[in-house]
Amino acid sequence: MMRSVINQFLGLRLSGNCSVLVTQVRDKGHLSRPRLRNPQWFLRKEITKYNDLMTAENKQFVNEVGTNNFGVPAVIKDSLVKTEAPTANEAVWTPNLRRCGVIARKIGQYPLWLKNGERIRTTLLQIADNHVIKYIPPEEYLPAQVPKVANLHKRGCILVGSETTNPALLTKEYAGIFRNSGVLPKKNLARFIVSPEAQLAPGTPLTVNHFRIGDFVDVRGKTVDHGFQGVVKRHGFKGMPASHGVTKTHRRAGNIGGGGEKGRVWPGTKMPGHMGNRWRIIKGLRVWRINTKYNVMWVQGSSVAGPTGGLVYIYDTILPFRKNKEAPPFPTFYGEPQQDGDDLWYEQLHNFKSESITYENE
């Protein structure tokens, strides 16, 4: 926060008339630069693994207990949640309320077809073992790093965890986050800024039924880290010819500006630098299809940030024309999800179980 304040002051410049003039900053690289060290509030998650003098059999036994209790992350084990059935919050949805989001993993991409024969590309997101850990009401929520959300003082925060893990591998401080929640420690945590009406009790499971088919979602993820890259890969410049007398400048940027009054490098000029490893939100993706057995949703497009297997966060979209018009499951889906049976398909989508597409004469 301090750094951003300093940057804001640097952006202000006093001109001759004593009126404040703001220099244009086009690239926000200084805001989302990959951090080199952890922030002050950082809690270490995993313990240091010492080489304990355990026999192979004992080690195997400990591993077995771990996998038996915390094995397959995709399956929600309600028996591991200690709280008595979380009380359903029966608030009424209105369009201005903000719901909780979920943590998911990007598990791949494949095409689906619409009923008019059009082929669309979809990304599969698996919502693995999500549980609410904690709800912090607006008056108590004073974060070390203030998220950029309008009316933050009126909003609460829900802490959500995903993928139960073996607590023997975690530090005491990290496991302490889960102490009063009744949920076993999770691998991944995320906080979601919500309206107080959308609060959830600790231990509430969040499944793919939190969203409906046809809804639009925003998906936040960290892009693939490419490291320090040149201008051709980073910004898609053409480079220069391979031959015809060109020497030593085949993949270089070329000119970066004029002289005279503009005789300097303008802010935001595209140059070589670090590529990827940035948080990016892709907004307004339609949920085409939902599988409640594996908690998977098929989402429009193949531009969700991050590699296959990477973590992403899914929110209701904030785009004004794609926002929910009808009430979604609010504050979340409390019923029993149908275990087996067909997936839920959006009406425009071609189900592979139905017959081939044919066109009719008009």
Next chain:
Amino acid sequence: MNLSTRVMLNRLTQQCAYKRIVTFSTKTAEHVIENQKEQKKEAPPTTPTPPVNRKPIIPANYRFVYPEFLPDPNVEWRNLVREKLERLDMLDRRKQIDLPEFYVGSVLAVTSSDPHAAGKTSRFVGICINRDRCGLRARFILRNVIDHQGMEVVYELYDPTILKIEVLRLEKRLDDSLFYLRDALPEYSTFDENMEAESLEEGAPVPVNDIKVVLRPRPWLERWERQNLRGVANIDEYLKDKHRLSSAKVQKPWEKYDMMKDYRSSIPEEEQTEIFAEVHTELHALELQRKRNKRKRTFIKPKQLA
């Protein structure tokens, strides 16, 4: 006393031997063999019948018949849940339409619905020159020469607008892809649109057509001399020494010994059997269905006279 102890010992050894035979090792341990020898000497051998667990027997040719069921071997793109869901979708589609066995070099006829065609369907006959990609995005390219014009159509195998795929001639060629037909004389990729399906005997191996294609003179679309093609007859005609030298330079004869490369670019056999064991029963049922339909088609009911 002495005799009775001997009998007891014998029985004990027999029991022990029996217990040891039931182990899961494929090699027979030494002591077992020794014991067996003793048994043969002293007592008639008992033949234990261990219970046999039968797994579904997966035909060895499945990885060639259904190559798209094997996922992309790139480790960064793999995910077991995604692959499983994709396979279920593929099977669902296969229950709707008969997607037959075919290879690069087979002649196919694809009927697909097309909003711009006259009868809203179009049929294209051609030779399959390439098959690639895995899962739901599996596709193949058909090539034909129509009105002296080479035509190629890319079809996606699981596209629901495809209505019917017929195999007119089931055969393989000498190469894995036949892109060189683009630079060959047109008669090698010309097929009659009204060609009738040639039937193979049931259970017969897929024949390999060892035809050698005659190339047109340069310029070519690709440097065919570098690709070690077996199905081209006259490539030496058009090569100068500089071409031979440059193609010798880019050859990588050591790659066939590169086990790591092979490992990275293929799905291990254990995983293949796992994948095919999952889909085998359904695929087999579909195959039986296809055979039944075929017999129905070939059998013509004699007309009743008088």
